[in-house]
Amino acid sequence: MSEPKKDGFWKSLRPLGPYLAPHRQMFWVGLACAFLTNSLGMLLPLAIKYGIEAIENGKGFRLVIYSVIVLIGIKFIQSIFRYLMRWILIGISRQIEYKIRADLFDHLETLPLAFYQRTRVGDIMSRATNDLNEVRMLLGPAIMYSFQTVVTVLFAVPVMVYIDLNLTLLSFLPLALVSLSVKKVGKVIHERSMEVQRKLSDITARVQENLAGIRVIKSFTREDSEIERFERLNLEYLQRNMHLVKVSGVLYPLMAYLGGLSTLAVLGYGGVLIVRGSITIGDFTAFLMYLGMMYWPMIAIGFVLNVIQRGRASLIRIMELFKVKSDITDPEQPAPALDQGLKVEGHISIRGLSFTYPGTSEPVLRELDLDIPAGSTLAVLGPVGCGKSTLINLIPRLFNPPRGSLFIDGVDVLDWPLAALRSSVATVPQDTFLFSESIRENILYGLERDIEEEEIIKVVRMAGLHEDISGFPDKLDTLLGERGINLSGGQKQRTAIGRALVLESPILLLDDCFSSVDTQTEETILRSLKDYTASRTTLIVSHRISTIKFADQIIVLEQGRITQRGTHGQLIEQPGYYSSLYEKQLLQERIERIS
């Protein structure tokens, strides 16, 4: 991401307007508190000045005590406003952060599969957390500190000038340098810590690669050279860190140094002024205190400038995500046939369907013509990359088919409301994706109605999961790890099958979902599914003849074209992909039976 250009400063912050709007009133209250607490603070040195002058002139105890009481009183009131200021202003920024993140998530839910295939999850996540935090810093601390700085300067400087103009100028010189150095050094620090971060991710990648390839390393006895290589990288990381320390280590001492210079100026020149009699010791002490109060706001200027710069860049990155629009949306005018309460039959017809993935030139499907009557079963067979999964994915519109090529119950899928379309189609995808919830929650994932326990058990049995689950201590309520890692591949697939079966949708899509299930279990599942699929339109993709031989219609896809179609009985008679696969599987069974 390049640095945003200077000219569009306000324009680039405009997206924040709607987020600030609901908090407008509280925001003003917060600013008012900031104003009050900071302006009250300006009275403190004056109270001390009068106290000290009372001591100086020996004017009596009472005045000293008065000023002490005033001092504590003011501070107390000031503390209350300071509390309110922080609570309101920083609180608002947290609420806005929450809102932006919620909106971002809503938006992400609308984006199509194609977006997730080309975007790394880590990249989206860093925008939803790191970048969002930078934007929050811009809305909260940056606004609060800059307002505080303005108020402090507006009040303190006139009083200081009133005490003595030259003293003010002299003591401000080092403080101006504080702002400047925080701004400049802060920027370099940020850049160098980015370099450190990059090196750290190099190290991470290196260790990752080394451990993933440990077998090769061991068999070629390259452990020592790997260690040497790691040592070099490790050393570079050390050097990058020290490169950073050279600037980060200078910032704080430098600020203290400049603050010291400022005190020195007041001590030297102020001392002369006292001796000359043009200011009192009370003035002198008050002046020192004002100077102390200016110290933090001067640091804040530099800090705030950097926060604004980074916050803007981050905001632009977040807005880039918001700008991505989905092309898979509800039709503007849904087909009239889909009015209320219509029962979906599940008749799929495919007419001259060709499909090319966006951004590629080679079509994956070429001129497919198919009619799948409601309640019938179609099996799709073919080598890897022939377009089987693409065909499956087009039906629930994970990708958009060309208009006029894919119809359900005579209505182009593009004219179906998305939610209606997808709730008519139950899918078992090729890559089993389970959520880190209980098995029960995973199975009931897509179900909107409540369900009897017996019904769940029935589904679990159909999916061939019953025995497995009985073996788990928590049965159906067993919690799954991330992506279901505590299940075997076959158990995961069967859970995903259960998740689709429970929906009882008119259309069932099984995309190669038995690949990790052994043949015997597969046959059991298929047998128990017979009744279930009899009343539903079923599309089944597989590599195993045993899975599909019962289908009403079988097609062989090769390089996106239908090369064979018919029933099992017809296809084994023809020479071709189907019959050769059939022979091989017979052989395999024979080998398995030996011994």
Added chain:
Amino acid sequence: MNGHGYGFTVDEDATGKAYDSHLARRLYRYLRPYLAYIVLGTVCLLGSSASQLAGPYLVGVGIDKYIIPGRLEGFSTLLVLYMAVNTADFALRFAQIYITNYLGQRTMFDLRMSLFRHLQSLSLRFFDRNPVGRLVTRATSDVEVLNELFSTGLVTVIGDLAMIVGIMGAMLWLDWKLALLTFSILPVLLAVTFYFRKKLREAFRLVRLRIARINAFLQETLSGMSVIQLFNRQQRAREQFDALNLDHMDAHLKTVRNYAIFYPVMELIGTVSLAIILWYGGLSVMKGTLTFGVLVMFIQYVAKFFQPISDLSEKYNIFQAAAASSERIFNLLDKQERIPDPAEPVWCDRIDGAVQFRDVHFAYNEGDPVLRGISFEAEAGEKIAVVGSTGAGKTTLINLLSRFYDPQQGEIRIDGTDIRNFEKKWLRRNIGIALQDVFIFSGTIRSNIALGEENPALEKIIEAAETIGASEFIEKLPGGYDHELTERGSTLSVGQRQLLSFARVMYKNPRILVLDEATSSVDTHTEFLIQKALEKLIAGRTSLVIAHRLSTIRHVDRIIVMHHGKLVETGSHEELLQQKGIYFNLYQLQYKDQEAALPEA
């Protein structure tokens, strides 16, 4: 400045103890080489503390000796002195930061190296059980946590304590009565600081936990977005996310509220102490028992009191996190899963390459045997093909021969010596392995062939590549042998990766070759290249080839057939076909299709 970072890992297994003498002793071992830096850093820090104490003192002296009496001769000397002290403070502070950071970086460097070295020595059995991701975290994030302990924890604690003691001492020395009176706010100050630090610590722990949950949820949801959309579950995910997002905001608001109280309360305490000094000190000045300069000194010293106390209370977090991380690191360093080297290894300059398996039994997991009594012999220079269906135990033979695992029963001999009597490195140097799934390292073609050898001779690399027939495609790549490969070699085709892995073995030129042929299909030209390469590769070596190519079966001296962990048939291709056993069927299944493609068949 509220600059805390988001930790992505949640330390659920942290013990929570901030100090553990056993851990501390082990950590000390890493610090010992750099004791000089600790001493130097501490000296700088003490010097800087001293100059920070000197500043207010000089201001007070200036007021008492020069300003109030109105005598300005000598005043400039004092100003110069102040300037000098200020400058010294700057230099010493920077030096201390630099030194302690260097100390932290060096220690991390050593720790990371010993972790990495340790990992290189562990056996494959260890890696089978421990996910790579977790190991990577140990070597990066956990070590990083310790850095904070070394660079800002240890030394600055000394500095903070010194500063507190110094200020108290100076105040007592200047005016013990006023000092004691001022110290009366100390208990309140300590109580408030530690109370809020504890609250904040809990609040931040909550923040970290909840941001980690948000991250985990996002990670999962974004990866499974198509499932959410297919099942119309956007609303449900939205609600789940909203709950997490709200929780996260609440946790943050807790920290905001705590800070919003903490900061003003600290300021209020500061003002009260100022008021005490002003009140009692002011009266003393008027009575003449205290000078004005000392009053100003007190005001400044009290202001310097707050920072070190607040800093100290923060150190607890650092110590706690460091204890948890070092515990995890040392746990890993304590893992001793290794394939042992013999105490007195057998040495010989070169081997002939006769391989013998004698009644070898092996299981990766107990009760699930993979090899069940395998015995066979390969004479030096003999070429053997191993065939069998998936899961028959073919790959395990390779794993055992290279001693990635040791058999539970039986023995494997090379030239008549049990391989457990050789040094592992020596053994592996004499065995060349080419695996199905070719692992490409990020780096150049050259470094991928020589595999990390120091200053490999380019001629030797080119020679290996030419013999194998890989030079053709390599020379076409931009940069030729210096072409940079991306991680996992995604820019190379399957066939090219095969050739590259053959070139590796050719370069290594071992006496014994084990090879797991790739099953994936490649274009005819590449297939031809691979066949030629394979002939070159097995020539003159004892070769054990898990064969998937018909051409390979035709080129070997003998075929052994494995089935369910046993050796069931052995003989030449023709002999085995005549037996009409497993090989006969396997041949029909796996190799017969290739007959048409084989020109000389």
